[in-house]
Amino acid sequence: MKYADEYRDGRLARTLAARIARKAAPDATYHFMEFCGGHTHAISRYGIEDLLPGNVELIHGPGCPVCVLPMGRIDAAIRLAERRDVTLCCYGDLIRVPGSHGMSLLRAKAAGADIRLVYSSLDAIRIAEREPRREVVFFAIGFETTTPATAFAIGLAARKGLANFSVFCNHVLTPAAIQSILTSPEAGECGRVRIDGFVGPAHVSTIIGTEPYEFCARDFNKPIVIAGFEPLDVMQAIAMLIDQVNEGRCEVENQYGRAVRRQGNERATADIAEIFELRESFEWRGLGCVPRSGLRLKAKYATFDAECRFGIESPPAPDNPACECGAILRGVKKPAECKLFGTLCTPETPMGSCMVSAEGACAAHWTYGRFRSQARATS
Numbered sequence: 001m002k003y004a005d006e007y008r009d010g011r012l013a014r015t016l017a018a019r020i021a022r023k024a025a026p027d028a029t030y031h032f033m034e035f036c037g038g039h040t041h042a043i044s045r046y047g048i049e050d051l052l053p054g055n056v057e058l059i060h061g062p063g064c065p066v067c068v069l070p071m072g073r074i075d076a077a078i079r080l081a082e083r084r085d086v087t088l089c090c091y092g093d094l095i096r097v098p099g100s101h102g103m104s105l106l107r108a109k110a111a112g113a114d115i116r117l118v119y120s121s122l123d124a125i126r127i128a129e130r131e132p133r134r135e136v137v138f139f140a141i142g143f144e145t146t147t148p149a150t151a152f153a154i155g156l157a158a159r160k161g162l163a164n165f166s167v168f169c170n171h172v173l174t175p176a177a178i179q180s181i182l183t184s185p186e187a188g189e190c191g192r193v194r195i196d197g198f199v200g201p202a203h204v205s206t207i208i209g210t211e212p213y214e215f216c217a218r219d220f221n222k223p224i225v226i227a228g229f230e231p232l233d234v235m236q237a238i239a240m241l242i243d244q245v246n247e248g249r250c251e252v253e254n255q256y257g258r259a260v261r262r263q264g265n266e267r268a269t270a271d272i273a274e275i276f277e278l279r280e281s282f283e284w285r286g287l288g289c290v291p292r293s294g295l296r297l298k299a300k301y302a303t304f305d306a307e308c309r310f311g312i313e314s315p316p317a318p319d320n321p322a323c324e325c326g327a328i329l330r331g332v333k334k335p336a337e338c339k340l341f342g343t344l345c346t347p348e349t350p351m352g353s354c355m356v357s358a359e360g361a362c363a364a365h366w367t368y369g370r371f372r373s374q375a376r377a378t379s
């Protein structure tokens with residue numbers, strides 16, 4: 001196949017659905033976690049769950065970078081933006097994420113903070129060059145997909161000697177999050193989340209390759225299939241996972257062969273390794289503090305590290321107690337199980353990060369009306 005719409009072909013989707021139905025043993029159940037918010041959106045948008053037999057369940061994972069950013073980091077960004085000398089540059093989907101006390105970057109901007117929406121880290125570099133009297137801070141978030149662009153910007157700033165540019169680094173790592181889920185009590189002894197395999201990230205894997213997931217099959221006996229974001233990609237990955245479960249295999253398989261190699265993108269991973277190092281621990285919304293799951297700038301680039309430059313601290317801050325984002329990100333609950341879903345919390349009035357981000361599970365279920373079929377099923 002050559003064009004994106006070929007991966008959305010309804011006739012092929014029905015053929016694949018029939019194949020999945022034949023593969024799924026009627027006396028077995030299959031529970032697969034799609035790690036990525038991109039997969040969650042494809043599943044909701046194209047109604048993939050409606051095409052699957054009842055004994056194949058999809059569970060949403062924590063692969064939305066905006067959703068997993070804990071409240072304390074949002075609060076820290078707001079405090080930073082409120083400094084009179086700072087221009088904070090961030091991606092658009094961060095601006096409405098709720099912080100503590102009803103604040104958000106949007107509200108801080110309305111109150112006068114200099115917050116600018118950018119499409120890339122290089123936009124922030126350009127602003128820093130244009131406005132040398134401002135301290136320009138790039139609010140960097142994302143999994144391994146976006147980390148190379150941040151690394152490139154820091155390298156460029158170093159080469160240019162750009163003294164008024166820095167990065168508030170919140171880059172996090174996918175394999176550590178998968179390990180955290182697999183070692184959680186909910187997926188272990190208490191058994192609230194059953195996971196028979198993973199639909200693995202597409203874009204992240206173009207950077208890191210398939211090798212970093214091999215622990216998942218080797219140490220936890222969980223199959224994983226790296227899959228693209230189109231509906232036929234996701235359906236083919238589900239068929240491949242069912243095959244692995246039926247045959248008692250636990251392997252890392254690559255459905256997204258058109259973009260992912262085992263060793264990943266070596267140029268991008270070298271750029272990351274030049275600039276960043278592992279943090280001992282990083283806090284995630286829903287997962288708590290996960291060892292070796294986040295990145296910070298190496299000491300030789302400390303001059304570009306906003307946490308060092310401005311003495312940023314981000315003490316933990318509690319989420320809205322009625323918001324179930326944490327449980328949704330761990331796969332324990334579905335969006336419609338939150339009391340606020342679709343009532344107090346909608347994309348226009350988000351109470352939690354999962355309703356704000358374009359990759360959030362709550363936003364996906366609301367936007368594509370997936371909660372209606374669930375409501376019918378439970379009524």
Ligand code: SF4
Pocket residue numbers: 322323324325328335338339340341342345346350351352353354355356362
């Ligand atoms: S519906 Fe809103 S409040 Fe409930 S879990 Fe989702 S984002 Fe949080």
